[in-house]
Amino acid sequence: QIAEWGYENNGAYKWPIMYPTCGDNLQSPVNINIFLAPTSPRLGRLRFTGYNTPAWLTVKNDGHTALVEVKSNAYIEGGGLHGRYKLTQFHFHWGSDNTRGSEHTINGVPARMEVHLVHYKESLGSFQSAQNFPGGLTVLGILYSGSMTNNGAYNDLVNKLSLVLPPGSTPVALQPQALLSLFPPLVGNYFRYTGSLTTPPCSQSVIWTVFQKTIPIANRQLQSFRQLFSSEKNVMFPVRLQNNYRPTQPLNRRIVESSSF
Ligand code: SG7
Numbered sequence: 001q002i003a004e005w006g007y008e009n010n011g012a013y014k015w016p017i018m019y020p021t022c023g024d025n026l027q028s029p030v031n032i033n034i035f036l037a038p039t040s041p042r043l044g045r046l047r048f049t050g051y052n053t054p055a056w057l058t059v060k061n062d063g064h065t066a067l068v069e070v071k072s073n074a075y076i077e078g079g080g081l082h083g084r085y086k087l088t089q090f091h092f093h094w095g096s097d098n099t100r101g102s103e104h105t106i107n108g109v110p111a112r113m114e115v116h117l118v119h120y121k122e123s124l125g126s127f128q129s130a131q132n133f134p135g136g137l138t139v140l141g142i143l144y145s146g147s148m149t150n151n152g153a154y155n156d157l158v159n160k161l162s163l164v165l166p167p168g169s170t171p172v173a174l175q176p177q178a179l180l181s182l183f184p185p186l187v188g189n190y191f192r193y194t195g196s197l198t199t200p201p202c203s204q205s206v207i208w209t210v211f212q213k214t215i216p217i218a219n220r221q222l223q224s225f226r227q228l229f230s231s232e233k234n235v236m237f238p239v240r241l242q243n244n245y246r247p248t249q250p251l252n253r254r255i256v257e258s259s260s261f
């Protein structure tokens with residue numbers, strides 16, 4: 001029987017055995033040293049279409065993350081990207097406590113959660129075909145920071161997580177919501193590098209954009225993510241889905257650049 005990939009028991013270190021690309025040299029996530037990131041004149045503002053009007057969203061627990069599928073049309077272009085990219089889903093990586101959880105780290109420091117907005121190049125037709133082309137995918141990453149008060153934009157999502165606690169549960173509709181209300185840092189400065197999916201098969205097809213500003217989130221809201229169950233099982237007990245982040249990977253010859261506007 002083929003064991004499924006996961007995060008438990010240093011899971012990420014075993015991925016290259018079954019998924020050789022995970023051992024390749026353009027992998028994600030990475031640490032971003034903001035003092036070493038040169039500003040690139042190529043990296044102007046990203047342009048967003050359909051991010052400001054209410055989007056149809058559903059949330060599910062896929063066993064590895066809380067996955068929000070986007071049923072409305074939302075696109076990005078500009079910001080050094082070639083062509084237009086369509087948003088298909090966003091999902092989260094979080095920790096068991098506030099000292100860890102994000103995949104990217106800034107100056108060596110992890111954040112408590114990170115969201116990934118997954119886009120594929122529209123001209124390649126579908127996510128499936130785009131994921132095998134260099135630059136076929138572009139993922140926007142935003143980190144979260146602590147807050148004493150609830151982030152109201154997340155109330156509906158957080159409440160509905162309680163309806164998808166088991167892995168593989170049916171998707172639940174969210175109230176239609178403007179994406180920019182969930183992700184205000186999207187309009188700001190960002191870092192850019194070339195990398196991969198952070199889960200198997202670790203395809204090296206992703207142009208990564210990580211934003212400088214964070215999104216505030218209250219501890220009790222984060223706790224709702226930590227209540228979900230993982231698709232990984234110990235012999236007898238279901239395990240909570242926590243620390244579903246991959247450790248940072250070597251940059252090798254890559255340079256993380258900074259936007260300029
Ligand atoms: C999460 O991260 C899911 C995956 C995603 C993976 O496990 O969101 O999504 C699906 C549909 O399985 O994998 C192929 C893909 O998008 C990796 O995405 S990430 O690099 O942005 N973390």
Ligand code: ZN
Binds near residue numbers: 092093116198
């Ligand atoms: Zn991700």
